[in-house]
Amino acid sequence: MCRLALLLAAAGCGAELGGGGTQVGSEIVDASVQPDAVVMPDARPCTGTVAPDGSCFVFVNTPVTYAAAKLACTNMNAHLAYLKTAALDTAAEAMIGTTNTWIGASDLATEGTFLWDDGSALAFTNWHAGEPNAGGPDATYQEDCVIIAGARVDKQWDDRPCDASEVANSGVFAYLCQY
Numbered sequence: 209m210c211r212l213a214l215l216l217a218a219a220g221c222g223a224e225l226g227g228g229g230t231q232v233g234s235e236i237v238d239a240s241v242q243p244d245a246v247v248m249p250d251a252r253p254c255t256g257t258v259a260p261d262g263s264c265f266v267f268v269n270t271p272v273t274y275a276a277a278k279l280a281c282t283n284m285n286a287h288l289a290y291l292k293t294a295a296l297d298t299a300a301e302a303m304i305g306t307t308n309t310w311i312g313a314s315d316l317a318t319e320g321t322f323l324w325d326d327g328s329a330l331a332f333t334n335w336h337a338g339e340p341n342a343g344g345p346d347a348t349y350q351e352d353c354v355i356i357a358g359a360r361v362d363k364q365w366d367d368r369p370c371d372a373s374e375v376a377n378s379g380v381f382a383y384l385c386q387y
Contacts, residue, residue: 260295274370277383286387288312340367349374
């Protein structure tokens with residue numbers, strides 16, 4: 209059984225060692241002093257804005273495709289933002305200003321079923337009226353990836369093409385990473 213509660217999902221639980229200690233990264237924590245104590249590892253400093261849940265938002269105002277945005281976030285040990293609560297969404301909208309910005313949701317796996325990139329369902333949503341609309345009333349092209357439509361007065365979410373292969377001048381946006 210894991211004796212540690214970790215803030216960083218990527219950190220996982222430490223391996224049990226002889227003598228009641230637990231390894232967290234390169235550090236050994238002596239759990240025998242207070243076996244039920246919650247030990248928090250040192251979290252890396254936030255290089256962006258601390259979100260309401262204690263995670264870190266990093267806004268990058270360089271327009272790229274959804275795949276490139278996911279890769280860029282992964283390269284900073286993060287992921288495209290999962291706005292799973294109204295508070296996170298409000299903070300993200302304030303941070304991006306008037307810039308259309310990728311967040312980590314799509315219906316790439318199953319058309320019409322939007323999921324966060326971690327595979328979880330969108331329990332909270334903030335779709336703009338009429339969205340998602342899968343390419344509009346004609347549905348002549350795919351809109352599988354989600355942005356905060358920062359250029360709109362009320363912002364909110366919109367499904368858009370994931371790259372510019374189907375619609376010229378679309379599919380490249382700023383992005384919001386989270387860790």
